[in-house]
Amino acid sequence: MAALKTLLENLDVTVVRGTTELDVPDVVYDSRKITKGCLFICIEGANFDGHSAAAQAVEKGAAVLVTQKEVDIPADAQVTVLKVENTRYAMAFISAAWFGHPARRLKTIGITGTKGKTTSAYLVKSILENTGFKVGLVGTIEVIIGDTHIHSDNTTPESYVLQSYMARMAETGCDAVVMEVSSQALMQHRSQGFVFDYGIFTNIEPDHIGPNEHSSFEEYMHCKGMLFRQCRVGIANCDDVHWEKVMEGHTCELETYGLSPQADLRAENLRLTNHNGHLGVAFRVGGLMEFDGEIAMPGRFSVYNALTAIAICRHFGVTEDAIKKALKEAKVKGRIEMVKVSDEFTLLIDYAHNAMALESLLTTLKEYDHGRLVCVFGCGGNRSRLRRYEMGEVSGRLADLTVITSDNPRFEEPQAIIDDIKTGISKTDGEYIEICDRKEAIAYAIDNGRPGDIIVLAGKGHEDYQEIKGVKHPMDERELIGEVLRERGR
Structure with missing residues (x-):
């Protein structure tokens, strides 16, 4: 329970109706979570405007509405309506006060x-x-x-x-x-x-x-x-x-x-x-x-x-x-994260999932004295096809070998995404192979690692799942690498 006046400190508020001389038991900004007596903040989002739920919030028992524009509520409703310039800005200060700064x-x-x-x-x-x-x-x-x-x-x-x-x-x-x-x-x-x-x-x-x-x-x-x-x-x-x-x-x-x-x-x-x-x-x-x-x-x-x-x-x-x-001792999951698999070559995992990030990563690694630079990557489904062309072109230009595989296909066919990547890589003379199954692609890169090679698994980074047809299946590249090594008795 908090005094409404305390929650409104540091805010410029216009009282449209009602009184600020009351206590509220809860602060809510999701219209699905309204509780009796709560303060409800009407947030204007990309897909839903909380102002449209004002009448519903009053019906469910909200005692205070914080708004940035007019709301349609019953004339006889027992509710305090407060108007601010920006409800997101107001929510930050109200939340800070609610949780005791x-x-x-x-x-x-x-x-x-x-x-x-x-x-x-x-x-x-x-x-x-x-x-x-x-x-x-x-x-x-x-x-x-x-x-x-x-x-x-x-x-x-x-x-x-x-x-x-x-x-x-x-x-x-x-x-x-x-x-x-x-x-x-x-x-x-x-x-x-x-x-x-x-x-x-x-x-x-x-x-x-x-x-x-x-x-x-x-x-x-x-x-x-x-x-x-x-x-x-x-x-x-x-x-x-x-x-x-x-x-x-x-x-x-x-x-x-x-x-x-x-x-x-x-x-x-x-x-x-x-x-x-x-x-x-x-x-x-x-x-x-x-x-x-x-x-x-x-x-x-x-x-x-x-x-x-x-x-x-x-x-x-x-x-x-x-x-x-x-x-x-620095190590950050999925950010140029080195995973030890051999004394002879380097394997690292990175979140680079667009052309800009991949170019920066591969250009950086090329500065080292190394054997081949091998890039294993795929692209997400239901995203810009341009990203696939661009990433294919970057890898083809900078890597000595590209292993094209699957990322998060989502609702697309993995092969269709791979074909788009190949369209980009075909603009270069870069060598590549395609292995749709990501674990098999990783296994290929490890099995064929040569002394001095730098192998990059790009795109997944810290993610521990693969999204297929709306379902997130557990998949952590560190675990895949471990499985590959165990299967080979290493």
Whole structure:
């Protein structure tokens, strides 16, 4: 039970009818979950507008409606109707108050950017926990609260859900929470209702532009920049050509990281490493901290992820030795995740599921001294066919061998998807074979691995299922690899 007036603190509210002198036993934003006496927030979504359920909510016993436009309800209804400019924004503040402002009991870290959010978040969690902090995580793969792991449906959940997670983190003794903050979440005010202690910008590329996402690249940049009007300290990758545009109007203290000499925290003297098939990068950290480090993940972008984590953890007083240890042990499920199958060649799993990500990944791996670069991938069904052509062309151009297989066919025939990929690969002179069954494709790549090869299983990453005809069947590539090795007595 909470006083309505307490829930409305920090909000500009117009009382259309009724009174705010009452207590509410529940806060609800899903019309299917109305309870007697609750406060119901009318959210305008892509597929359903909660305002259309206002009369139904009153009928079920809702005592308060929070709206951003007029609603049609009976004239004699005993209900308080409150109007705000934006109900999503209001929901964030109402939810924060409902759960007792949990962010005030945590150090809050928000990471935004086109790429690098997931890996950076796990690195931060790992480094801080190695130093004795207890850290919750909210991200694309999962939400972690103590020993509890919750599957994620969105990179950043609705504000009510986010506040409930943070409340649980505070209750279980977490000191901090690190979260991935998507541009969609910022646009829809899911991360409002509190001020982040640290906001981080990794990079930005033209992505997430289209229906139900962002109308333009300019809007995408603007939404990313919203985080820096909602944090105390902003940390930005100053090597990104758009970083100053993203930071326009920032209200936070600002510091930078990158490879450029102008960065406050920088990495210098990069050197690719390969320890018995374990690929990484060694570098010198300069500026705000100074030490020699190495991250156990390949590529220049891994150095940026490391710098992101170092820049954050510096504010927590973490020692150089603790940072160095965590970077050497770094491993994030489905993000250039190396799986040991042989001393002679490298096998890794990555979530790269579009042409941009695949090109970045394969280009990075080609920089290493290696045998063949083998790419095993498929494409999802009921998605753009253009993605299949583009990914086929990228793999054909950059990989020495492509093994075309199945991903999540959904309601399409796997062979039809493979044929589209072949259309793209045929524009190159890249060598390829097709093996529809994903386990058989992985087995082929392992059985035919040669000394020095780098084998990439692309597209599935952290996913532990395969979606066929509307059903998600259990399928984890790590388990498939284990089965293949056991069947061969290895």
